Structures are given as C-alpha cells and as structure tokens.
Amino acid sequence: MSKAILYDATMCIGCKQCEGACAQQNKLPYDDTVAAESVQSAHKYTVVLTKNDKFMRRLCMHCEKPACASVCPVGALHKTANAPVVYDVWKCIGCRYCMVACPFNQPKYEWQSLNPRIRKCIMCPDRLAAGKQTACAEICPTGATKFGERDDLINEAKLRIQQNPSNYLPHIYGLEEVGGTSVLIISNAKVEDYGYPSSAKIGDTPMPEYTGRVMERIPDFIPLWTLVLGGIYWVSHRRDEVAEAEAESKNGGRR
C-alpha cells in the first residue's frame, strides 16, 4: 500500500533533528553552519523554517503524479509503488527539466560539480524496503513528522483538525494538490508563508496532464500529417507530370 509522511506543524518544536537524521541517512555533511541554512540545497534535502515562532518543514512532496518524473527525458526519476519518488543518477543527462517542472521547486543541483547530480529527498527507499520508517520520522521527538499508510494518515489528520479546530487551518495540504502527494501537511499558519505554492496557484490537476493533453495526440497526428504532406506532394507533382506529358504530346504534334 501507499505510504506517506504526515507533518503536523503545530506539534513541531523546531529542534531540527529531522535535518540531522536526513543528512546522516544521505551521507551529507551536517554541522551548525548547515543547520543555520534556511534554504534547501544539494546538501540539504529538508529544512525546518521558522516564522513568528511557528515552524514549517520543507521537503520533496513525493507527488502521486510527479511532474519531475514525467518530464525527465531519460526516465531518471520515477515514482515507486509504495510512495518514494527516486532518482537513478546513472541515467541523468543533467537537462534540469525536473527542476523547472516541479511545482514545489524540490530538485536541487550540484552546480559546483563537474559531474553534477540532481539532489532531493528520496524518502529513504532502502529503509522503506526494509520495513522501516523514514529517518526523519523515526527521530522526530514529538511525532510532528509521522510515517505510515497514506489513508491512515489522512484519517488521522482529519481527526486532529476536527477535534481541535481552533488549532488548525481546515485544510490538509497535499491531499488534493497537484493530484495528491505522499507528504501531507497540517498547520495553523499558511503554507505560502514558508515558500510553498498556494493551493489555489497549483490546483488539483496532476501536472503531467498539462503536457499529456498535447502529447497523447501525437501518435494520431503523425500518420495523419504524413498523409496530408504526402498527399500535397503527390498532388502538386502529379499536376506537373500531367502538364509535362501534355506539353510533350503538344510539342510532338508540332514537330
């Protein structure tokens, strides 16, 4: 079944232990300087942001229908059955289309490298395969980052909002956005304040559909257009042939 992460911003205490665990899991350097960085980058897949004493975590949303995977010309990114959107570096040609296409701006790039890779949260696929939860969820001391079945987490999120309506905005970010994501966020501050795109802006349509509408016509278009072009060619050259034949017979007659 499909897994997910539920991040409840109201339970987050901003300890940034998820950042550290993520860095360790992905063999990235992590020290006070990195901890102080408030932007995601090729060496920081997740970040805990602070605004007005409220916290918000950012990470790849692991879209159900990921834009990044649909645009990659070589299929270096793909959605796995249980949730993670993973990256096969050996395929990547470095076109960075995934970066421009992702509505959440999650893929980051190793700009300084001579053989650069795309970097983003991949939802600990090895841990998941071993039946474990993600490193960030495991370390979270308050349960603000919780790992589980997507359906269960949705119910739990709904319940929390229902039982404590004054504590939450009545919305689960990621439930419907861009067709649903495997990271769900509930909070009492607007996600837009932390750099997330607003729900209204990205909508509920899965991003790949925007291109799919055009791309799916191509298989029909190719034979049709070939016929039309071939037809025009044939007609315009047929006319010449006929004219030529006539001219010849005329000339022949004259001679």
Added chain:
Amino acid sequence: MKFKLTLWRVIFIVIMALGLYSSYIRYFHGLGAATNMTDQFPWGLWIGFDCLCGVMLAAGGFCMVGAVYLFNVERLHPVVRPAVLTAFLGYLLFIVGLLFDLGRPWFIWHQMIYMNPHSVMFEVGFCVMTYTTVLFFEFLPNVFERLNWKTPIKWINKIYPVLIVAGILLSTLHQSSLGSLYLIMPSKLHPFWYTPALPFFFFASAVAVGLAMTIFESTQSAKAFGRQLELPVLVTLGGALLVALWVNLLLRVEDFYHRGVLGMIFKPSYEAYFLWIELILTFVIPITMLSFKKVRISPQLLYLASISAVLGFITNRLNIALIGFETYVGHHYVPKWTEFSITLMIVAMGFALFGLAVRYLPIFESESAHKLEEPEVTVGARVLSHAGD
C-alpha cells in the same frame, strides 16, 4: 591566397578566443562557475537563446523546402539551398549548445536508450536528432555536386520525397513541442506567456521566422558575396511574411482575449515593458512596413522589416524562457559574461561555417546545377514555363 586581417576577422578571432576560455571555465570549473544559473533559475540564456531561438532561427529550412517541393512555388527555388544549409548548421550548433548546457553532456546518448515517451524533452530531442539526419541528406547533394559524383545524387533524388515529407513532419513536431516544454509550468510562467496554446504559437512563429530569416540571409549573403538579388524571390517572401505575421498577431490577440489578460497588457509593469518591446518588434514595425507596397518591393526595406520581426520573435522566446519566470522566482537572472561569450562563439561559428560552405559548395549556383538535385518532374515544370515564355 593570402590571409588578410579584416575587421570582421579580428572580431571573429576575439570572440572565439573568449569563447574558448569560457568553455574551459564551463568544463573545468562547472556550470556554477560559468553561469549565473541557480537552483531558483535552473534554465538560463543557453536554453533561452541557443535552444529555443536557435531552433526557431533554423526554421527557414523546412519552410522553404515545403514551399518549393510541397507547394511548387518555383520562384523560391534559388533560396532552398541556402535555407537548408542554414537549418543544417543551425541544428548542429543547437547540439553544440546543448553540450554546454547539459550538466552531464557525456550521457547525451542516453536519450536513445532510456526513452521516456511522456517527456516533451525526449520528443524534442528525438525529433531534432532525426531531423538533423534528414537535413544532412538534404544538404549532401551540395557536396556530391562539388565532387561531381553523379550516382549518389541519383540515389538521394530517389529518396527526396521521403526526406521532404519526413523533414516537414519532424519540424512540425519539434518546433511546436519546444512550446509544449512550458505547458507543465502553469504556476510559474507569467500569464502573458503561459497559455495552453504555446505549441501552436511556437509553430506559427517558427514559420514567420523561417520566412524572415530567409529574406535576411539572402540579402545578407548577397551583400557579402556580391551576388545579384532576385527581386521576385524577395517580393514573394515579403508577402508571405506579412501574412504569417498577421496570423501570429491574430492568434496572440485571440489568446490574450480568451484568457482575459488583454486588460493587463496595457498596465505598466516589469513584464508589460518586455511584452511591449516584443509586440512592437514582432508586429507593429514589420506589419506597418510591409503594408506598404514600396517596402515590399525594396530589398533594403524588406531586409529591415524582417530583422525587426526576427528580433521580435527572439524577444518573445527570451521572455518565455527568462523574463516570464522572474516574478515567480523573486529575483532577476542576468547571464554571466561567460554565458554570453559561449553563445556568441556558437553564433560566430555559424556565420563562419556558412561563409565557408558558400565559398566551397554550390549553394548559390546557377540554375543548371539545381537541375541535378531536384526531382525530374519539377524540371519538367520549368521546361514548360520556359516553353510558355
């Protein structure tokens, strides 16, 4: 022949030297050192100009081949070869540009084995690859004629109809697909430029630019090589360009109206300024000029009108690729000097190769040479028209 150091040659050498130095920075210090691209701005000048504009500027090839071989506009025959040459060079240089822009260019061939059919980028890559091959074959007769190899020319003549149809099909696909690249970014690209109609616009603008570029390059090379310009050719192209510009304009206005942004256009804003530049160069200047018969029959004025149109469409694509994202990203992207320098180097290479090809190959040769390459039926038509004279 003695090598003379003309002003143009000096400029060329300077551009190449700087370009080579920039290439060194690009390949030995990485994209970060050579460009101002960032995680927020992952596509810069190289995608915006070298790729989007490069492919558009090479559209003359399929336009002229289509006009002459598909629609039998015999008058345009003299410009087919230079147009095909421009297209062939354009696509080769587009691939060179990609080798700079891709983070891992040594894996560019992965396109051919790890294919993702859902990706527009894959479709573009695939079409460009095949079309460059087609252009290569369309270009080959030049070489064969030069070497006086009759048999291979006959072979190519046999497959010419296939080349023509395939070339136009592939061009339709990838010219429009360049626009489809941006369909997946509705929340990022500014509403002036984001529209579901992007693929149509990219195709329509490619046709217009194909015509304008053919006027530009015929006039330009006539000047450079002291050739006589064939006025009827230019007049035909100018008329077609006027029609193409009108079609583009009507499509744009319809789209603005349809999406309800027509009102926004006239309100001053950062994006609006760039849109105005674009619209003035693409439509206002050339359409006004070309509406006068005096302009349509004057090579000099036609030349100016087509330059304006080409610059306008270039602005359009740069707006889509760069300006249209700045508000979303929240800061400006200004290319680094190395980015400009590499782009300039690629353009300069294009001019140089064109010059060499024109000098050593029968690109602008007399009628007799053309007869070898074209299908016999067309020759028949000319015989007929001469007979009618």
